[in-house]
Amino acid sequence: MTDSAARTVTGASIRLDGVVKHYRGQDKPAVKKLDLDITAGDIVAFVGPSGCGKTTTLKMINRLIEPTEGRILIGERDVTGENPDTLRQSVGYVIQSGGLFPHWSVARNVGAIPRVLGWDTKRIAERTDYLLDLVGLDPAVFRDRLPKDMSGGQQQRVGVARALAADPPVLLMDEPFGAVDPITRLRLQDELIAIQHELGKTIVIVTHDFEEATKLGDKVLVLSEGGHVEQYATPAEILADPATPFVSEFVGSGATLAHLTLSRVKDVEHDAVVIARVGDSSDEVIGRAMAAGATWVVVVDDDGRGLSWPSLDEVATKPRVSDYVDARLPTVAPSSTLNDALDTMLAASQGGVLVTDGRGAVTGALTIATVMAVIRDQLSDARADGSTYVAHAAGEQA
Ligand SMILES: Nc1ncnc2c1ncn2[C@@H]1O[C@H](COP(=O)(O)OP(=O)(O)OP(=O)(O)O)[C@@H](O)[C@H]1O
Ligand SMILES: [Mg+2]
Structure with missing residues (x-):
């Protein structure tokens, strides 16, 4: 979540209109029929149990997976009819381990899409240095490094820089921080919020972790099997007022101190x-x-x-x-x-x-x-509200 006050928006809205994905050979559709509106410049986090259709939905946005039915719009463009290669150049995509080419230097990895787009060498080099700095890597130190000589968190940062290289309005991230240690993960989350604040992209991020979703998401989309929308709302609304028993249970089991993720430093x-x-x-x-x-x-x-x-x-x-x-x-x-x-x-x-x-x-x-002291206040407030999901919270954090 970012402050809405002084925000630049360079992102585009995303709209899913009756989108269905039926994989060949499966009796049930992975995504039954999904309507979704994502506001330009928002971070939206998809959460839900394994197999509920998060990755399928994300990959339909840049057509790494073709929808069986329905339309997808990015801004005013209906991308369902667009050339998938052109589309992917305007939609940044970050996967779990960074997905870097191991034998390419950091600079070559980050410049991959600009090279395809025919940018000149100088412009690519400047863009690369700008982005490395943005994601917290000193260009002089890391430009010529190979990914294998970097930590998981550093590789993940390069993955984000690469996805932003051609300045896409939309950034898709599939569990991008799943493979790094918990403290690096916190850093990367904070960096993503800072980058979002600076660039105003539209970011869709898939995560298993409800706490991560509430920290990052302006809105959170809670999905159940078949890509069914259980709730699509702000983290505060979901915590205060879960729309269905499924949401209560998901919130309750996943994020014990979720309320604390609403309190920032x-x-x-x-x-x-x-x-x-x-x-x-x-x-x-x-x-x-x-x-x-x-x-x-x-x-x-x-x-x-x-x-x-x-x-x-x-x-x-x-x-x-x-x-x-x-x-x-x-x-x-x-x-x-x-x-x-x-x-x-x-x-x-x-x-x-x-x-x-x-x-x-x-x-x-x-x-x-x-x-x-703040935690004690929050726990006693929550108990007074009769919330069920904080009772076992304090123990689990340590
Ligand atoms: N290529 C495929 N062919 C057939 N079925 C698939 C394929 N990819 C995914 N599925 C099925 O579609 C459903 C949704 O899968 P998807 O990968 O979107 O889930 P997910 O929510 O991302 O799960 P996870 O949290 O485990 O990553 C699952 O039942 C899965 O088995
Ligand atoms: Mg997935």
């Missing part, structure tokens, strides 16, 4: 942090920290990005602030959910996390006490 108050720079006088830094009642400081680089968070005792061991880099410094973005913040703390075995802005600069901190 940006919605709660942060603790102020005392900032120091490499080479600052330790006495001066300790003096400032003590005046602010802090027992530790954050050392940042020239861009304000966190390098380490030493205690005052550690600072006092040297005359000047050291350039030590703590590779495991836990950080969250404003769009991260409180659940993400907790997970990040647990993964780093820390009682707090640093909060960073869109460019990665440290703006404050969030402690476990703050997060737990």
